[in-house]
Amino acid sequence: MEITILGPVRVVSDDGPVSVGGLRQRTLLGLLSAVGESGISIFRLVEEIWAGSPPYGAEPTVRTYITRLRKIIDADPLEPSLITGGRDGYRLDTTRVGVDRVRFERLVSDGQRQSDPRRRARILEQALAVWQGPAFSDTSPGALLLAEATRLDQLRLSAAEQMARAELDCGRHREVIPALERLVNDQPWHEGLWSLLVLALYRAKRQAEALRTLQSFRDRLRQELGLEPSRDLLALEHDILVQESALDWRPSLEGGPAISVRSISEEVSQRSLTRPQHASQSLESGRRALAQGSYSQAVDRFARGLAVLDSSQGLFERQLACDLLLGTAEAHLLDRNLEAARNAAFAAADVARRMGSAARLGQAAVWATYVNTVGRVDPLAAGLCEEALEALGESEPALRARVLAGVADYQGFGLGEGRDAIVTSRQALRLAQDSGDDVAIGRCLFVHAEALGWSESAAERLLLAEPLLRLGRRTGDRRLEADGLHVRALARLALGDLQGFDADRANLERTAEGTGYWYAEIFLPLWRAMRYMMEGQLEAVEPLVHELLARATDEPNIQNLAAGQLFFIKWEQGELNQLLPVLTQITTSEPGVPAFVAGLALACVETGDTGEATRMLEAVTADGLEGVARDLTWTTTLCLWTEVAVALGHRHAAGVLLRHLGGYSRQVAVLAKGIACLGSFDRYLGMLHGLTGDEEAARESFEVALQIDRRLRSTPLLARTQLEYGRFLARSGSAADRELGWQLLAEAGSAVDHQGRGYAIRAARAAVSTR
Secondary structure: OEEEOOOOOEEEEOOEEEOOOOHHHHHHHHHHHHHHHHOEOHHHHHHHHOOOOOOOOHHHHHHHHHHHHHHHHOOOOOOOOOEEEEOOEEEEOOOOOEEHHHHHHHHHHHHHOOOOHHHHHHHHHHHHHOOOOOOOOOOOOOHHHHHHHHHHHHHHHHHHHHHHHHHHHOOOHHHHHHHHHHHHHHOOOOHHHHHHHHHHHHHOOOHHHHHHHHHHHHHHHHHHHOOOOOHHHHHHHHHHHOOOHHHOOOOOOOOOOOOOHHHHHHHHHHHHOOHHHHHHHHHHHHHHHHHOOOHHHHHHHHHHHHHHOOOOOOHHHHHHHHHHHHHHHHHHHHOOOHHHHHHHHHHHHHHHHHHOOHHHHHHHHHHHOOOOOOOOOOHHHHHHHHHHHHHHOOOOHHHHHHHHHHHHHHHHHHOOOHHHHHHHHHHHHHHHHHHOOHHHHHHHHHHHHHHHHHOOOHHHHHHHHHHHHHHHHHHOOHHHHHHHHHHHHHHHHHOOOHHHHHHHHHHHHHHHOOOOOHHHHOHHHHHHHHHHHHHOOHHHHHHHHHHHHHHHOOOHHHHHHHHHHHHHHHHHHOOHHHHHHHHHHHHHHOOOOHHHHHHHHHHHHHOOOHHHHHHHHHHHHOOOOOOOOOOOOHHHHHHHHHHHHHHHOOHHHHHHHHHHHHHHOOOEEEEOOOOEEEEEHHHHHHHHHHHHOOHHHHHHHHHHHHHHHHHHOOHHHHHHHHHHHHHHHHOOOOHHHHHHHHHHHHHHHHOOOOOOOOHHHHHHHHHHHOO
16 A cells, blocks of 8 residues: 655555545645654644635544545554544554655655765666656645645755766766756756756767857846856856866766765866855865765865864854854764764854854754763863853754753763753753754654663653654654664663564664664664673673774773673673773773772672672662762662672662662663663562562562563573572571472573573572582
């Protein structure tokens, strides 16, 4: 089943076209297909269908149309309808039905990301082939459909121009001329298309015709619009007259960026341009490289513009300098050079202050706080955000939302103030949603989910993932889609849905492929390693940790994730003693990451230094853990301190930990974005209840833990619960309980992992051998 709107509005089943109904019903289907899963209210539908003059009874009439459409497009009556919703809004589930608009936008996005011009041309050609005529051509369009038709037509024109440019980059000069002639006939004032046609004619050895074509366009501009051609076009004319060698076709390097017409024009004509003009061209060129995913090339283009510009000479020059620096910051972020991005953002902020631009100051604050390091305080970034919000006042709600998202991210990651981060990120999300800006909404949805990452709110994170996924798919933004899969995967695992986690992990791998989105890519080896640990395949984990470290470069968050995962491998292998020197050093170098302190204390227990472990435990629980950061390492810290407290038999610490862990009951301990999965939190609750003497609560928690860990189908995790429950029961006063306890210990000890070296399996075997 497919719905087409790029031409007449049609429904096409496997058996052929299906009648949609009359004009208004086609308009309704066009509206639902245009907005997709973002939805549209019944009031807006009425307004659009009757062009602002609805008759009495319009609302129930629309509901009747919707009922008819459901009968037409719902292939299986037993499945949920493809059209959902009610008074608060109707939505078309574009994940279950094909819509040509979605396919077109996805192909355009895929094509733009291709560095090979042959692949880019082929994919863009496929995108343009989706069109069957003007969008919504047989509907009665209101304001929304007219705006959407205009947007789609502009995107089609852009795709056609990019395809022609790619064909030229492939050396298909003669073949592309007829298509370009049709395009300039349809778009008689589009200088970019005329430039491409002139260059194609020149390269096809039709120099005289190229000059006549250019002269004809120049005359029409002057006579009909009273305009002069741009410097780019004049430079192209000059270069043709002198037969400038830079205009000659050169094949692009294999897999490298294609040589574009505009970049040739920039290189050849820069001699005749003023410094601001050259900088302006560099800015445009850098932005195109950003859009195409060529981040290092974008950095280079922005740097060229900055090199020729004197930002002290006037307002226009300062604006250019600021925009070039903002582009540099964004390009560095996407290219994973975080320190360079931060420096460029602060440099842009300095220029924005001098020119009094609140909007540019806000944008600088966005890039300065886009990625924050766990446990690293950055007062300059925090101050910049405060300054930007004050400067913006009540203006630019979408930009203010993005700045607030940066504040929330910094509160949660840098300061470890997770409670404040949740409040701020929720405020940012509301502001973004009110603004209706897709970029702001996507950013704020993800940051709010991240802010909730330390809390018990796995169910809320799961809910946030869905609109993030829908937004990514609707806009064709695969990075947003990857963020949605990232959030949903971790939330699903935290709620015990291992199958859902594995499905999202596989989808994330496919989505991240080819996007150059490093934030998604770093979690693929991390999560593969976590799954190997859950399966007991310890020998497969360390190579993935080293792969993660190879991607880390100078990014401390990734380095800390890899270090944390290495800790859990060594713990499972019984080799924490090897990490004592490293843990001692890292607790000094990363004092803002309390999980490393807890890890050091557990290593002290494992190596017999119980005195030092006791000192550390009592120091951290003295204030009821209020001094411990609420960040993504919070649950890791709680689990590790629980292991320490139980090993030391420290009842006071157990009571403190119980107060914080109780809210995680019936959830799975997925630690620090997926460095490890320790199974059910209820195992830890059972251990703590047992230590504090509440035997009934301990039994209830252990029974819940057994159910959850069996559902996870992880032999090592189930063995851990059997070990702790067995130890608890073996100390019981009841003979039947003691016998059940020894039975659980025997079951844990008889479990076989791939190496026979799992922590719980070893401990259970040792316990049984002493009976």
